[in-house]
Amino acid sequence: MTYCLAISVNKGLVFASDSRTNAGVDYVATYSKMHRFVWPQERSLVLLTAGSLATSQAVVNAIQSDLEDPDAAFNLRKGKHLYDLASYIGTLSQREQQLHAPALEKSNASAEASFILGGQINGKACEIYMIYPQGNYISASEDTPYLQIGENKYGKPILDRIITPTTSLEDAARCAMVSLDSTVRSNISVGLPIELAIHTNNNIEPVWHSKYAAFSPMYKSLQKQWNEGLRQAFSGLPRFDWEKDN
Amino acid sequence: MTYCLAISVNKGLVFASDSRTNAGVDYVATYSKMHRFVWPQERSLVLLTAGSLATSQAVVNAIQSDLEDPDAAFNLRKGKHLYDLASYIGTLSQREQQLHAPALEKSNASAEASFILGGQINGKACEIYMIYPQGNYISASEDTPYLQIGENKYGKPILDRIITPTTSLEDAARCAMVSLDSTVRSNISVGLPIELAIHTNNNIEPVWHSKYAAFSPMYKSLQKQWNEGLRQAFSGLPRFDWEKDN
Numbered sequence: 001m002t003y004c005l006a007i008s009v010n011k012g013l014v015f016a017s018d019s020r021t022n023a024g025v026d027y028v029a030t031y032s033k034m035h036r037f038v039w040p041q042e043r044s045l046v047l048l049t050a051g052s053l054a055t056s057q058a059v060v061n062a063i064q065s066d067l068e069d070p071d072a073a074f075n076l077r078k079g080k081h082l083y084d085l086a087s088y089i090g091t092l093s094q095r096e097q098q099l100h101a102p103a104l105e106k107s108n109a110s111a112e113a114s115f116i117l118g119g120q121i122n123g124k125a126c127e128i129y130m131i132y133p134q135g136n137y138i139s140a141s142e143d144t145p146y147l148q149i150g151e152n153k154y155g156k157p158i159l160d161r162i163i164t165p166t167t168s169l170e171d172a173a174r175c176a177m178v179s180l181d182s183t184v185r186s187n188i189s190v191g192l193p194i195e196l197a198i199h200t201n202n203n204i205e206p207v208w209h210s211k212y213a214a215f216s217p218m219y220k221s222l223q224k225q226w227n228e229g230l231r232q233a234f235s236g237l238p239r240f241d242w243e244k245d246n
Numbered sequence: 247m248t249y250c251l252a253i254s255v256n257k258g259l260v261f262a263s264d265s266r267t268n269a270g271v272d273y274v275a276t277y278s279k280m281h282r283f284v285w286p287q288e289r290s291l292v293l294l295t296a297g298s299l300a301t302s303q304a305v306v307n308a309i310q311s312d313l314e315d316p317d318a319a320f321n322l323r324k325g326k327h328l329y330d331l332a333s334y335i336g337t338l339s340q341r342e343q344q345l346h347a348p349a350l351e352k353s354n355a356s357a358e359a360s361f362i363l364g365g366q367i368n369g370k371a372c373e374i375y376m377i378y379p380q381g382n383y384i385s386a387s388e389d390t391p392y393l394q395i396g397e398n399k400y401g402k403p404i405l406d407r408i409i410t411p412t413t414s415l416e417d418a419a420r421c422a423m424v425s426l427d428s429t430v431r432s433n434i435s436v437g438l439p440i441e442l443a444i445h446t447n448n449n450i451e452p453v454w455h456s457k458y459a460a461f462s463p464m465y466k467s468l469q470k471q472w473n474e475g476l477r478q479a480f481s482g483l484p485r486f487d488w489e490k491d492n
Contacts, residue, residue, distance in 0.1 A: 153399030157428040161476055174483045182403040208488075221484040229479020230407055236475050237420045238467040242454075 001189035002150035004033055004048035005179060006118045006128040007172045008140045010165050013118050013126050013199040015046045015207075016176035018150075018184065020191030021053050034195045035060055037067075037076050038206045043121045045076060045085070046197050046207060050150035051113030051133060058096040059089060059113065082127045083137070086117050090135030097133070114149040119199060126201050154186045155179030169198055177212070177222055194219065247435035248396035250279055250294035251425060252364045252374040253418045254386045256411050259364050259372050259445040261292045261453075262422035264396075264430065266437030267299050280441045281306055283313075283322055284452045289367045291322060291331070292443050292453060296396035297359030297379060304342040305335060305359065328373045329383070332363050336381030343379070360395040365445060372447050400432045401425030415444055423458070423465070424472055440465065 004017040017033040031053060037045040047063075049056035066075035079085045097111040104111050118128035130147040131137040140147050145167075146159050155178075162175045173196055183190045193213040200208075212219035250263040263279040277299060283291040293309075295302035312321035325331045343357040350357050364374035376393040377383040386393050391413075392405050401424075408421045419442055429436045439462075444454040458465035 153432070154403050156432045157400050157403075158476070160432050161473065162480060170486060170489050171480075173486070174480070178480070178483070186399070186402045186406050218484060218486065225483050226479060227407065229482050230404070230476070233472060233475020233479050234404075234408060234417075234421070234424070237424070237471050238464060240416060240419070240464065243416050 001187065002033055002050040003148070003152060003155060003180060003183045003187075003190045004050055004116055004150055005146055005148045005152070005155070005159070005176060006046070006048065006116045006140075007146040007159070007163055007167075007176060008118070008126060008128045008165075009145060009163070009167045009169060009172050010201070011169045012201040012203075013046075013120075013128060014169060014172040014176050015048060015116070015118060015195075015197040015199075016173075016180055017048050017195050018180060018190045019193050019195065020189060028191075030191070030193075032195060034197060034209075035063075036197065036207060036209065037063075037119075038204075039077060040205050041122060042204065043077070043119065044199055044204050044207060045117065045119035046199065047089070048116040048149065049113060050115075052097075052111045054100070055093060055096050055111050055113035056115075059092045059115070062092045062096070063089070080121070081124065082117065082119065082121060082129060083139070086129035086131050086137040089115055089117055090131045090137055093131065093133070094135040116147050116149055120201070120204055122204050126199065151183055151187050151190050154183040158182060169200065173198055174222065177219070178226055181219075181223055181226065192219075247433065248279055248296040249394070249398065249401060249426060249429045249433075249436045250296055250362055250396055251392055251394045251398070251401070251405070251422060252292075252294065252362045252386075253392040253405070253409055253413075253422060254364070254372060254374045254411075255391060255409070255413045255415060255418050256447070257415045258447040258449075259292075259366075259374060260415060260418040260422050261294060261362070261364060261441075261443040261445075262419075262426055263294050263441050264426060264436045265439050265441065266435060274437075276437070276439075278441060280443060280455075281309075282443065282453060282455065283309075283365075284450075285323060286451050287368060288450065289323070289365065290445060290450050290453060291363065291365035292445065293335070294362040294395065295359060296361075298343075298357045300346070301339060301342050301357050301359035302361075305338045305361070308338045308342070309335070326367070327370065328363065328365065328367060328375060329385070332375035332377050332383040335361055335363055336377045336383055339377065339379070340381040362393050362395055366447070366450055368450050372445065397429055397433050397436050400429040404428060415446065419444055420468065423468055427465075427469055427472065438465075 007014040066072040112133035115131040312318040358379035361377040
């Protein structure tokens with residue numbers, strides 16, 4: 001499995017992804033699931049992938065081929081709106097899945113993949129979209145200012161508690177790291193390193209990007225503080241009325 | 247959906263369950279999923295149910311019928327070991343599922359149900375078992391001192407952080423409430439009231455039992471304190487090296 005998420009706040013966008021891929025439990029590998037496409041002053045995009053690694057890679061390859069092909073009917077540089085690009089990725093994903101579906105069904109395997117596409121086209125608002133395996137897509141909203149793909153449940157409670165449109169980019173990035181950390185702890189199919197990217201609203205430049213392994217000082221310190229903070233929060237919980245004070 | 251869990255610590259057992267049942271989104275109802283069976287000094291049992299409400303109710307009815315039937319081949323009072331009882335419940339569950347499976351398949355519905363059975367038989371240790379829809383079962387262990395059924399992912403991270411065999415019964419009960427609360431917040435198919443039961447090791451009597459609705463002072467206070475504690479823990483997380491102090 002995989003866990004990726006994108007958060008949309010007033011000040012910009014935060015993207016985070018883990019790096020574990022597995023086919024069964026005996027083939028576990030590390031792959032980046034975060035792909036960045038930037039044309040400064042024009043458009044800055046981040047694509048996150050979950051699901052079949054073959055489908056994810058084929059979609060990224062098709063995106064590259066279309067970008068290199070001057071006769072391509074469409075590519076990431078052409079759409080006027082971010083939803084045009086989401087629709088394009090949905091089409092590429094479906095095309096790739098259908099190509100291999102008959103063979104995969106015989107092996108009881110799935111070619112399904114999900115994507116999050118986010119970023120900004122110059123003059124437009126920051127946006128994030130989730131593209132379903134079926135090729136359709138949804139955007140985030142003020143009430144649900146984040147989107148998740150993959151193993152999304154373990155890391156959802158902290159997002160529900162912390163994230164609102166007025167959350168700062170720094171806090172949103174910390175919250176994404178906590179959400180990833182909770183998932184890594186509870187599910188062995190989600191693993192380090194964590195990748196983090198931050199796009200600041202109206203700054204159509206390469207996104208800030210960083211990778212955190214288990215030994216990264218920032219990640220280690222965040223893990224430690226969060227664990228201690230949670231224990232402290234836990235020890236402050238009210239006592240049952242029948243409970244002795246000790 | 248449903249979310250139930252049982253925690254086994256050195257001092258005894260904690261059981262917790264939500265009360266929401268739904269068939270689709272338009273038939274949502276409140277049902278208790280916690281059933282207690284006690285023969286003082288002899289055995290004290292708690293059964294938690296998740297999955298098909300029809301199967302869960304039929305299994306509880308069959309348990310009652312067998313208890314009332316002096317000629318029953320087996321019942322909850324007869325097994326020497328808790329795993330004998332787990333096996334019996336698995337058999338009842340499979341029998342009930344198979345009875346309705348052909349009709350349910352035509353409606354694309356499932357008769358599957360999962361159970362947690364825990365408690366103590368006089369002279370034996372406290373134990374908890376999870377019974378799969380297929381009728382087989384597993385017990386908890388020192389390394390994994392809890393079992394969950396239903397919508398289990400949202401509430402798992404806090405259990406992974408807090409629960410060890412040496413956790414007190416009171417802390418285990420608070421942790422179960424936090425685990426339920428996180429799930430209720432993140433998933434509308436899990437709902438209040440929460441039921442909580444505590445069995446103290448070697449005290450083969452009716453378990454301590456309580457029900458918490460949204461307006462219960464203990465639950466409201468726990469929600470508030472936990473939310474504030476989490477926000478405080480969050481605000482204490484380390485800053486990125488590029489971050490301005492404000």
